[in-house]
Amino acid sequence: MFETLYDAKSIAIVGASLDRQKIGNAVMENLVKEGYGGRILPVNPSHDEIMGFKCFKSVEELPQEVDLAIIALPARAAMNALDQCVRKSVRFVVLIAGGFSETGDEGRELELQIRNRIAGTDTRVIGPNTVGVLFPPSRINTALTPWERIFYPGKGEVAFISQSGALGLLVMDSITEFGMGISGFVNIGNRVDISEIDMLELFYSDSTTRSIVLYLESISDGQKFFDTLKKVNPVKPVVVLKTGRSDESSRAASFHTGAMASDDRVFDGVLRQVGVIRAYDETELLDYGKVLAYQKPPAGNRIAVVTTAGGVGVVTTDALTFSANGDGMRMATLSEEEKNELRKYVLPFASVNNPVDLTADGSGEAYESILNILARSENVDGIIAYALPQTPKIDMGIVPSLANTSKLKPLVVGSIGNKLAKPILSKLEESRVPAYPSIERAVKAMRALNRYGEYLRREQVAN
Numbered sequence: 001m002f003e004t005l006y007d008a009k010s011i012a013i014v015g016a017s018l019d020r021q022k023i024g025n026a027v028m029e030n031l032v033k034e035g036y037g038g039r040i041l042p043v044n045p046s047h048d049e050i051m052g053f054k055c056f057k058s059v060e061e062l063p064q065e066v067d068l069a070i071i072a073l074p075a076r077a078a079m080n081a082l083d084q085c086v087r088k089s090v091r092f093v094v095l096i097a098g099g100f101s102e103t104g105d106e107g108r109e110l111e112l113q114i115r116n117r118i119a120g121t122d123t124r125v126i127g128p129n130t131v132g133v134l135f136p137p138s139r140i141n142t143a144l145t146p147w148e149r150i151f152y153p154g155k156g157e158v159a160f161i162s163q164s165g166a167l168g169l170l171v172m173d174s175i176t177e178f179g180m181g182i183s184g185f186v187n188i189g190n191r192v193d194i195s196e197i198d199m200l201e202l203f204y205s206d207s208t209t210r211s212i213v214l215y216l217e218s219i220s221d222g223q224k225f226f227d228t229l230k231k232v233n234p235v236k237p238v239v240v241l242k243t244g245r246s247d248e249s250s251r252a253a254s255f256h257t258g259a260m261a262s263d264d265r266v267f268d269g270v271l272r273q274v275g276v277i278r279a280y281d282e283t284e285l286l287d288y289g290k291v292l293a294y295q296k297p298p299a300g301n302r303i304a305v306v307t308t309a310g311g312v313g314v315v316t317t318d319a320l321t322f323s324a325n326g327d328g329m330r331m332a333t334l335s336e337e338e339k340n341e342l343r344k345y346v347l348p349f350a351s352v353n354n355p356v357d358l359t360a361d362g363s364g365e366a367y368e369s370i371l372n373i374l375a376r377s378e379n380v381d382g383i384i385a386y387a388l389p390q391t392p393k394i395d396m397g398i399v400p401s402l403a404n405t406s407k408l409k410p411l412v413v414g415s416i417g418n419k420l421a422k423p424i425l426s427k428l429e430e431s432r433v434p435a436y437p438s439i440e441r442a443v444k445a446m447r448a449l450n451r452y453g454e455y456l457r458r459e460q461v462a463n
Contacts, residue, residue, distance in 0.1 A: 004068075005091070008092070011069070012070070013042050014070065016055065016072070018050055026147075027070050030146070031142060041056060041066065043056050068140075070132065079110065079113065086121050095126070096128070098129045111190065128189055132144055133185065134152060136152075143169065152173075155208075157183055159212045161185075161200070196225070203236065210293035213286060215241045233276050234461045240276055240279065241279040287444065291434040291448060294406070295411065298409075306384070306386065307355060309360070313386075328454070331355070334352070339352045344369075346362065360391040390420065396423065399428055
């Protein structure tokens, strides 16, 4: 059903413009810059051509069926354009304009009119009050922020559904720092028609997507949301960041999208029941989505830690095992035989207890041998490894060893610092190894992976 949306062969931009200050200009330019290979159909009665593409006076004048129309017009004018899209049998319409239910009774009446106008037709609507959609595998980018103001992510395996457009754009810009990509981004906005439930179904059926993250301020249909998560999460892990935990944030959410937030305690219980991971900020949201997309969950909660900096290992141990944060994780206990094997590759004063500390003398070759031992160990369920290029014998050559280990045992990597750590993080991202620029983020990612594994084991779901 939704294949036409994320693989649209023709896209109309209603309100396309030559004026670089207009949203219609940014939407069209983003589509062109992305290298979209389908047919681009600008619609504006004031122009004959925009960006080298023939411009049409109205949607009804378009010479072919249209898969997707982006309406970049103010709320009142958008209603007339929507009517034309319905008459033209446009399959999907993205209504960018604000000025609807988030503004009060008059806006809510406009949303009711949208529902009435598309009822019984083949046209589905995303929005209103949305920044657009992004599907890198199809080279579709209809976002409203100009490309020179934001780095848009490339192809990846994490799908991103957001009720907030601005937050979604900011998060996407930030994850490009190390090259993380996405399989798709949809800003559902005010959800007059298409909801988070529909988009869960879309990405559930998408072969590119391996995990799904959602930012929500309220739930459109509680029971249906629960049933959909119950179906989707065992196959494609879901992470949710939802506001409304306090009375103040619930009110802020209602002002923002015109929707009332649900009872947070009930919502939290639902997520736990269906094994969905909850994030509490935008960093956790994509960090967890990444680790769940790139790694299978550990078979148990025994974690080995490898480092060339002793203090990093100690802090990681504390974060992993502290009862308030550990989520049942514990440090793996290595056998004497395994410790003897490890001693072959470290200096006499290095630690082969867990955490394994190679000291600053640790080399990439030694690191590889130690990782192989831990990956084969029946006493280890998962590994947190630190690639610290500030120590003299660690460099980019450690990346293939980490990538190979990640195929043998669930692995999370930390690389702390700036000058040399950033290239390592980017290279690990290319290899789809979940890597993070801090101890806290690495530990939290392993915690999320472990929690999802516990859910699968509880439900006896094969993975």
